[in-house]
Amino acid sequence: MWHPSYHGATWMRPPSVSYFASSDSLRVEDYQELLDRGWRRSGSLLYKPDPQRSCCPHYAIRLKAADLKTSRDQRQAINRWNRFVLGEEYIKEISRRQPKTREDKKRQKTEFNLLAAVHQSEYDDQRDDLPTLPSSDAGAEAEDNTNKDKNKKKQPQPPLPRPAHKLTVNLEPDSFSEEKFALFEHYQRVVHKEKPHEISRHGFRRFLCGSPLRRRTEPAAEQSQQHPEAAETTTPAMALAAAAPPRGGRLRHLGSYHQCYRLDGRLVALAVLDLLPHAVSAVYFIYHSDLEAFSLGKVSALREAALALEEGHEYYYMGYYIHGCAKMRYKAAFKPQEVLDYETGAWGPLEDVLGAMEEGGYASASLERWRKAKGEGKEDGGEGQGGEERKGEDEDEGEKRKSEADPNEVPRPLRRLFLGSPREAEAAALTMSLLDIGFAGMMSEEELMEQVNLGAILITNQKGENPQLFLTSFLVGWEESDVKQSNSIKGIIAELVALLGPAVASRMVVRMAG
Secondary structure (H helix, E strand, O other), X not given: OEEEEXXXXXXXXXXXXXXXXXXXXXXXXXXXXXXXXXXXXXXXXXXXXXXXXXXXXXXXXXXXXXXXXXXXXXXXXXXHHHHHHHOHHHHHHHHXXXXXXXXXXXXXXXXXXXXXXXXXXXXXHOOOOOOOOOOHHHHHHHHHHHHHOOOOOOOOOOOOOOOOOOEEEEEEEOOOOHHHHHHHHHXXXXXXXXXXXXXXXXXXXXXXXXXXXXXXXXXXXXXHHXXXXXXXXXXXXXXXXXXXXXXXXXXXXXXXXXXXXXXXXXXXXXXXXXXXXXXXXXXXXXXXXXXXXXXXXXXXXXXXXXXXXXXXXXEEEOOEEOOOOHHHHHHHHOEOEEEEOOOOOOEEEHHHOHHHHHHOOOOOHHHHHHHHHHOOXXXXXXXXXXXXXXXXXXXXXHHHHHHHOOOOOOOOOOOOOOOOOHHHHHHHHHHOOHHHHOOOOOOOHHHHXXXXXXXXXXXXXXXXXXXXXXXXXXXXXXXXXXXXXXXXXXXXXXXXXXXXXXXXHOOOEEXXXX
């Protein structure tokens, strides 16, 4: 059920604009579609910023999990965490009982097994009695001694010391509990420096619990089927990770979950995740400040990429990337990232547009190609002057852009921009249709009329599981209304559909609040 609304979130120089809608119930397949059109969610609220009208443009990014190339800093973070959890005494005893061969040591310097690393210190992976696995020389010597004295009783191994800490990491429903709220309250107050009166149970529930996404489980697909390209990855470590079978015949989870980290029984970190048909999408991560030295943000990101591999999700979405925000720069360190081009709906390398982002303002690979073809730069008025509409584009460049776009996405034309004072922009947003103003990643009026029958959209004004439904075409005055009449029901639904896309719009029910 959708509740459409449009708000100019903040009007500044330049103005910032976002579109908001809320949903009571949402299929994971539909939310996957929305992610790939630049949407994100906060609780039941879904929002889509317009990066062309923002002081800090938000860009949708994603990472193909099987292609992750970990940095030295990221590997050090997970190794440092594992050493803390296991403890030096335990690690030394394991090393004594399982000495590494020369080949093992050589491989350790050149390869990194992501799945093995993220699970190394988990309690479920620890055994009470680990057998001694000697090197080849030690094995030969042991066999020789056995032949010399077959009757000699073998000395038992001393008990293996316990790890320093007991770590468990589990996926749980995204439901509220006092334990989770206590961690949230601590994180917001100590790490984010929020005042106590700004933190509430209601806010926690609304923000991070009770997602509209429907949860379900299904058998996890084999990695070789989900990632046929994994065998051709450039590093042996990635091939090892991608080829690893699901742990313990695990199930594939879909919907919204809390990934809970408990150390010695205490909840110390929590990741809010949306698990979708093709993606693990990170929503929020909180941790106790006692463990701030262990870079748990990096540790959790590696675990989430590993979860995508294990359960057959192709991509890992880390949320919006804001180049002008120093706290967001860490996301670009998880490579290779792809960024959504709002002009075409296609994904491309983030590195290709980092230079344009550094210059400030809105960055788009296809828009940069258009500017180069026209011999214009950002300072040359390439984004339009005084509300003038850009006329067409070079035909060859247009064909090139279309060929590079995802065939499952609708290519979006370059839009005009409304440039003016914040007061003028705000007035325009309240009186003009978004189909006239333009919005990043939005269908044009022509595309909307060609691909969607607006009169077949289902609507209701009732709450509950089985509300009475009507077609929009049954509404009085529907046919006479204009899709660009922004204060009419037809205009509101037209804007919503143009931003959601035809696939989601064909399955939605819109509840008109009143």
